Amino acid sequence: xxxxxxxxxxxxxxxxxxxxxxxxxxxxxxxxxxxxxxxxxxxxxxxxxxxxxxxxxxxxxxxxxxxxxxxxxxxxxxxxxxxxxxxxxxxxxxxxxxxxxxxxxxxxxxxxxxxxxxxxxxxxxxxxxxxxxxxxxxxxxxxxxxxxxxxxxxxxxxxxxxxxxxxxxxxxxxxxxxxxxxxxxxxxxxxxxxxxxxxxxxx
Amino acid sequence: xxxxxxxxxxxxxxxxxxxxxxxxxxxxxxxxxxxxxxxxxxxxxxxxxxxxxxxxxxxxxxxxxxxxxxxxxxxxxxxxxxxxxxxxxxxxxxxxxxxxxxxxxxxxxxxxxxxxxxxxxxxxxxxxxxxxxxxxxxxxxxxxxxxxxxxxxxxxxxxxxxxxxxxxxxxxxxxxxxxxxxxxxxxxxxxxxxxxxxxxxxxxxxxxxxxxxxxxxxxxxxxxxxxxxxxxxxxxxxxxxxxxxxxxxxxxxxxxxxxxxxxxxxxxxxxxxxxxxxxxxx
Numbered sequence: 001x002x003x004x005x006x007x008x009x010x011x012x013x014x015x016x017x018x019x020x021x022x023x024x025x026x027x028x029x030x031x032x033x034x035x036x037x038x039x040x041x042x043x044x045x046x047x048x049x050x051x052x053x054x055x056x057x058x059x060x061x062x063x064x065x066x067x068x069x070x071x072x073x074x075x076x077x078x079x080x081x082x083x084x085x086x087x088x089x090x091x092x093x094x095x096x097x098x099x100x101x102x103x104x105x106x107x108x109x110x111x112x113x114x115x116x117x118x119x120x121x122x123x124x125x126x127x128x129x130x131x132x133x134x135x136x137x138x139x140x141x142x143x144x145x146x147x148x149x150x151x152x153x154x155x156x157x158x159x160x161x162x163x164x165x166x167x168x169x170x171x172x173x174x175x176x177x178x179x180x181x182x183x184x185x186x187x188x189x190x191x192x193x194x195x196x197x198x199x200x201x202x203x
Numbered sequence: 204x205x206x207x208x209x210x211x212x213x214x215x216x217x218x219x220x221x222x223x224x225x226x227x228x229x230x231x232x233x234x235x236x237x238x239x240x241x242x243x244x245x246x247x248x249x250x251x252x253x254x255x256x257x258x259x260x261x262x263x264x265x266x267x268x269x270x271x272x273x274x275x276x277x278x279x280x281x282x283x284x285x286x287x288x289x290x291x292x293x294x295x296x297x298x299x300x301x302x303x304x305x306x307x308x309x310x311x312x313x314x315x316x317x318x319x320x321x322x323x324x325x326x327x328x329x330x331x332x333x334x335x336x337x338x339x340x341x342x343x344x345x346x347x348x349x350x351x352x353x354x355x356x357x358x359x360x361x362x363x364x365x366x367x368x369x370x371x372x373x374x375x376x377x378x379x380x381x382x383x384x385x386x387x388x389x390x391x392x393x394x395x396x397x398x399x400x401x402x403x404x405x406x407x408x409x410x411x412x413x414x415x416x417x418x419x420x421x422x423x424x425x426x427x428x429x430x431x432x433x434x435x436x437x438x439x440x441x442x443x444x445x446x447x448x449x450x451x452x453x454x455x456x457x458x459x460x461x462x463x464x465x466x467x468x469x470x471x472x473x474x475x476x477x478x479x480x481x482x483x484x485x
Contacts, residue, residue, distance in 0.1 A: 012389055013471050020396035021415045023408070036338035036346045044429030045337075048405075051428075055409060059416045061357070064350030069417050071346050072427060074284050 022059060030057035030065055039071035104196040115188040217242050217253070224257035230268045233261040244314060245335040255340035263310070263332020274303075277344050284345045290352045291359060298355075302348035306331040391457060392468060399449030407442035410435055447472070 034046075034054055043051045057065040220242075221235050241260040242250065250256055261269035278299060285295035310328045334343055400408065409428060413419045419427070425435040450472055454465045 009467065010471060013392065013468065016389065016393045016396050017472065018416065019393055020400045021412055023397065023400050025412075031333075032347050032350070033333070033335055033337055033343060035350075036343040038427070039346055040338040040342040042427040042429055051409070052405075055412060059412050061353075064353050066417065067349040067353040068346065069419060069423075070288065070353075071284070071342065071349050073423065074287065074345070075342060076423070076426060 025056040025060055027060050027062050028053045030054055030063055035065055035068045039068050108192040111188055111192045116185055220253035224254040228272050231261050250336040252336040252339050256336035259331050259334035263328045265326040277341055281344050281348050285348055288352050290355045293355050298348045298352045301351045395450050395453035399446040402445055403442050407438045410438040411442045
């Protein structure tokens with residue numbers, strides 16, 4: 001409020017205002033401990049009468065009470081620093097959690113995608129191999145001329161029949177491979193997140 | 204804030220307080236009975252920091268180890284705070300030493316008679332024994348040292364002001380500078396302002412005093428008084444409004460002021476009150 005370049009009128013007015021604000025403030029005794037309580041906890045913990053007494057002492061600077069405001073500010077700043085420190089620790093922890101979540105999800109997805117690709121390729125390859133086998137009507141033994149050819153033809157037909165029989169039993173069918181693939185994919189989908197959760201819990 | 208100094212009153216058992224304090228400052232040997240007696244004198248019910256009361260009590264009864272602990276534990280923190288206030292001619296360590304010196308003076312208000320039967324109390328208690336533990340010992344020590352520093356600053360300011368007044372009086376050499384307000388007008392303005400201030404509620408007065416005289420910001424006022432920031436703003440604005448209204452009404456009613464003085468005065472007070480609200484919002 002104090003201005004060194006103020007005119008005489010402004011000075012008068014300022015003094016009048018300060019006088020008014022001081023009002024009926026009376027110098028009353030205040031102990032160092034009262035002031036320390038105010039500096040540390042504010043005036044909340046004081047009774048109505050004590051609040052007025054301490055405030056008057058502060059504005060009149062009784063017992064150096066005006067310095068209480070400085071100590072109050074310093075202690076407030078220290079508290080803020082502690083709060084900020086704690087907040088930054090919490091922020092770092094949250095950041096780490098988010099990072100773990102994203103990296104864990106990505107790891108899981110990556111594993112899943114890789115496994116899916118692998119098993120699909122195996123399945124396609126397997127299907128391609130099966131489709132390359134001679135079909136039922138492609139070979140007619142009666143059309144063969146020599147005995148050797150007929151014997152060889154018969155052997156091939158026997159192999160084909162045995163493969164078809166094996167395929168009909170379901171052990172090597174495309175459906176069974178798909179079931180196996182689905183199971184593997186399911187396992188791969190469950191295992192990485194489960195491992196990740198286990199690792200998080202151990203932390 | 205030092206977390207270790209936050210002592211909670213989980214229970215009201217002085218024996219537990221004693222063992223906690225004695226464990227924390229094992230070098231300080233002070234009897235349990237004396238501690239309990241001391242607690243009963245310093246109003247145990249209002250004590251928030253019983254461990255600090257143990258230390259201050261032991262130091263009050265001039266146990267050297269207690270003073271060593273105080274110096275070891277608190278000197279760096281107190282001196283750190285004192286570095287923020289620059290007192291010409293006084294180093295922070297000087298102020299800390301003066302604070303200790305003040306606390307080492309003989310206590311005049313402590314009831315020494317209550318301790319007569321204790322053979323340990325040979326020496327008269329020092330002023331630190333009056334510490335009741337309502338605030339932490341750290342805040343108490345900082346406050347005393349800061350107040351000593353402030354006293355030095357105040358003395359310096361008075362010296363400078365006296366020199367300035369002498370120089371100005373010498374320069375003016377009898378040429379009286381005419382004031383805008385004559386004596387009657389000045390008294391009238393003072394009366395109007397006091398009248399306006401007396402119409403305010405207790406809370407409004409408190410906010411205006413804190414902002415206008417102690418230079419506190421709105422947030423600081425709310426933190427110190429335990430209001431919310433919006434409540435402090437509300438009190439401040441209503442106080443300024445009331446003061447303005449009273450001033451205007453007073454000027455118009457009295458009719459003793461010419462228009463120019465009235466206009467200048469109103470605009471000036473408006474400016475001061477406005478600057479209060481600007482300070483408060485920063």
